[in-house]
Amino acid sequence: MYYSQLMKQMGAAIVMGCLGLASCLPVKMDAYEKNQEIPGHQWSYQYKPVFEVTIKPEDTAYLYNIYVNIRHQDAYPYSNIWVLVNTQLPGDSSLQQPRRVELPLADASGKWLGSGLDDIYEHRIPIQQQAILNKPGTYRFTFEQNMRQNPLPYVMNVGLRIEKAGARP
Known part of the structure; x- marks a missing residue:
């Protein structure tokens, strides 16, 4: 009985040690993502x-996928947002x-395309591949909003995501 407890404790110590060591190793990020809050959830011009x-110089050898992130409330009155990039x-x-x-934020029937929780919807929309x-x-x-309505209501956040899509040919 004592031997099995000792083995469990030693196993747990080894796992914790490996996790601790792994957390010290440098991690190379293959993506950039940042989101900014829209003041008052009213996106003005x-x-x-x-x-x-x-x-970095070594990152120029890759292709990248570029996305715009949009977070809005269910009350957002349009099925899309036009943006000047x-x-x-x-x-x-x-x-x-x-x-x-x-x-595009909604399909032809008006159903939001992004993922939702309560009345908040998030979208990651590709704007350029490779x-x-x-x-x-x-x-x-x-980014600047380019809709007819100013300010544009119920838009909570806008963001940019760039991720590596593979090596350039």
Whole structure:
């Protein structure tokens, strides 16, 4: 009996030690994700969230999938959001021509496409697949809502997610 207890304790100690050691090892992240709260849940033309992503020289060998995250309340009155996406490349002081992107939030029947909990819905919408970020440095993405209504009600958060999609050919 005493021997089996001792073995269980030793096994638990070994597992805890391995977990502790693993937590000290450096972890390489293969994704960037940041979300920003929309002030008062009313997205005005003046509020333009900025996301800065640093690409290291060794990361330029990869393709990336780029997503916009949207979090809204069930009371949001539209089935989509149009957004202007401005991109500033590393070392470039000027913005590229903004790209107008439609972010679908509901299907034709009005059912929300994202995941929901109570009256809150979250969406991760792809805006570019297998993008090439071939300049090391900081990329700056700015989003601005481009709907007719200003401010745009019931929008809680907007965010950017960039994840590695594999090595470039």
